[in-house]
Amino acid sequence: MLGSAAPVLAQSSKVPEGTKLAADQTFTYWLQDDLKTLDPDLSTSKDGNDVLQQMFEGLYQQDDHGNLVPALAKSYEVSDDKKTYTFHLRDEKWSNGDPVTAQDFVYAWRRLADPATASQYSWYIELMQVKNAHDVIAGDKKPSELGVKALDDHTLQVTLDSAIPYFRQMLVLSSTFPVPQKVVEKYGSDWTKPENMVVNGPYKLKSWKIGDSIELVKNDAYYDAANVTLTDLKFIPIQDNDQALTRYEAGELDFVQTPAGQYPRLKDEYPDAAHAPPRSCVYAYRFNVGPNGPEALKDVKVRKALSYAINRDIIVDKILKGGQKPAYTWTHWATANFKAPDVAYADMTQQERMDKAKELLKEAGYGPDHPLNLRIMYNTSADHKKIAIAVQQFWKQIGVKSTLENYEWKVYLDKLNGQHDFDVARTAWCADYNEASTYLDVNTSWSDQNSGQWSNSEYDKLMKDSKTAEDPQEDYTKAEKILAEDMPLAPIYAYSLPMLLNPQIKGYPFDNVQLNWYAKNMYKVAK
Template sequence: MYKNKITQALLLGAGMAVATTSFSTLAANVPAGVKLADKQEMVRGNGTEVESLDPQKVSGVPESNVIRDLLEGLVNQDGEGKLVGGVAESWETTDNTTWTFHLRKDAKWSNGDPVVAGDFVYAWRRLADPKTGSPYASYLEMTTMQNASDVISGKKSPDTLGVEAVDAHTLKVTLEKPVPYFVSMTVHTSMKPVNQKVVETFGDKWTSPENYVSNGAYVLDNWVVNERIVLTRNANYWDNAHTVLNKVTYLPIENQVAEMNRFLAGEVDVTYEMPNEHFSRLVKEHPEDVKVTPYLCSYYYEFNTAKAPFDNEKVRKALSYAIDRDVIAKFIVGKGETPAYNFTPLATNGLEVEMPDYSKLSQKERVEKAKALLAEAGYGKDNPLKFDLLYNTSENHKKIAVAIASMWKKNLGVTAVLENQEWKSYLDSKRQGNFDVSRAGWCGDYNEASTFLAIMRDGHSQNYPKYTSQSYDKKLDLALTAASDADRSSAYKDAESLLAKDMPIMPIYHYVNARLVNPKLGGYPERNPEDNIFSKDLYIIAD
């Protein structure tokens, strides 16, 4: 659909020239003794059509998967989730408040422009600027970057944001509070740079393949909406000599069974996920293809607390208590997921949680409490509760929604009308507050509890439930200023307790990452809990 027949041809020509170089030169990241296939191309399922490929205008996992290949931030992650240099060769701080990053002098954009500190300044100011309307603007507030809150609210201009280019290859960041994990936060999609000249020249059209300029391992070759996104090697990438895959294709397959069938037919190398009902069979019949790995991600339903009757805590608690999480985790999804009674996954670094009282009851006891709470709120046979349950198009999400709606109907006499929307419409409905109860999932942007808990802050751009609690916000403030890890952990524990008490969301289960992976695909990261897969680190092994 979109293809630059001149500029891209020159880039691809250069890329292919490099790609035909001896693999002994290119494959420094490939273990000794591994023979590489002649054809180095990967096809990856990506769940749905992406909302955009603009890093400052997206909020979803499908978008991040593609952007991670196109754009490189200050740091990357290895297969175990450990930080490694990206555009930044090194960084330092003496107080966890002022951070200095030293950028590679050989980093270039795909059009040949050097990648400079000013590119990050521009991108981060753009992220904070209310004119951009970024769904991830609040992420900068989470970093405590100087003046971020005032810039996002329009009280100060973007050029007051606490980031500056000391020179072309030195970036200085000033935070308002010490954040020892700040560097890990810069891995996130929203913090990746964009080429100012290109963005200002083409406006919203800069993400079209004929205009897209990237600084990552790949360039955007072709994008056919609802069909495929094709990436090819970026000859100007600073570490191109260590990239092996020449071509990466992302397919927006929403139906998990269709995706599974295409994998089994050899058309897909990595699936986005797996159909829940086929998991056991696939483990038995194709054990070499099934990969189940840790994943810092929570599945939950969120209430629109700004809308009656979900402004009533008793209604929210009743619906939450009536969900049999064991049934959902073990039988509806059943790939190793664990029932969730708190928001933050228990495997998160430094997390301690005191489970809420309702988690210690039997399901029968929870249902009885739910009935009583709903009656106290004024709902029952004479005044039945009915509302819409929104979810994004997916057979797996549909099965969970059907099961939970059935539990509500059977246990409480409540009617949930299922409403599915395609990804872009679903996101827009949530941002506009056009929902009653909505399916949600949140995956850690870094391995620390604040990546989950902060989105429930009053005014956070991802706080779709419109949860407002001064007590909750104060607990997160205490975590930021904590004198010790123990104090920080205690503040997070208190915050989780408040979420359980106020119930703006219904945690349902904590994910594992289960997908089908071609055994010939080398370098697949099995110990990265954030599931950050960089195609530049992958390769196809010869038969």
């Protein structure tokens, strides 16, 4: 059987000369939760993006270090005012043999912005500053008025309201990928079923068994199929991290995130498989200050008290133990060009923070005779539960009673972003691109991801001004200070990704802080 892999080895430019490949080129990847959708215009999760970027290609991708590299965009020009981009597309086909055209991008972007699509990521097209996006999303202009058009089959023109220096970096996210108009219009919401789905990336959908697995196979119609070595990708959703680890150790998974607290032991046991690279995500507890939230959380003194009482060092050093860092700002420390501001509570000792928390709660009118009761909501995960239990104990020390509410991923998302039905919710944000605005824009009043419905006019103005600033870092610093002062959420830790990766799998981009990985660049060596 090894002989059958030889032609792949001979053809692939990704595999070093002389490498002996495994006969079975399957990569089996752990997902924390099953996906809600495989539609690029509707996807909202990091796991969803990981799957979709194997099936679709947009204008750009990232290399192993997070640098921008062309995908469908073989070249581009930009106008002198930096507001008009003209992209020249290379020849590529959909998996059904149809050509991929500039119109497929136009259709996908209009569909993303169209209120009729009801995408929870429509706001992203507005963050990209695409002309008229705000009015299209609001329903005040037609999708056809969005600032994107096909000059011909291979030429896409995008016009922006404001020039932003990181515009092309934003085109890596799956929300900006093309979708096949004919197929979507023919099948509607069923277009992502295996028997209907058409893609333009290196892998196509073989099967999707809800709660069990998503299987992709090599797409022979992909333009660079000769250089794709892995032939099969399997994504297995397992909510219990300990169970996922057991299945990794049994050889059923090639990748798993290590359960909280176990990375040091696993590093000793599996030194060639254990890694903990920085990952551009931040974990936080968001406070619901909207109409559905408790009255107590509308008081900034209460929000600050709750944040101060969380012992981030215990969470990072005693519970997680996987290279994470305590977070006192919302933006991840490794974000390009980001300089964290001086945040007063970050410099306190934990005892000082606890004393201040008790003082603030008392000033807000809460104490033994008037206790504060809150619900902590999180999605199913042993790690989330451990953190919630710890926070429950930290808050108990300042006289706050809390109950834990655990929901499956889809229900949790609906309560978080749909119904806004929570008091305090576990949340996290992973960078869509490597720039601080990917974090800070989430908290604007117009963001679909601002699940706590916090609103601050000064913050909104800073983020609007940052879009046209020659150097937006000053605006970002001020915005982070507002978050620390108004505390709409409590940052808890900056991610790493403590993981076990089968040592036979090569080509994983450990040096990419967003950890955007592309299976087409990976391969499996023989034992």
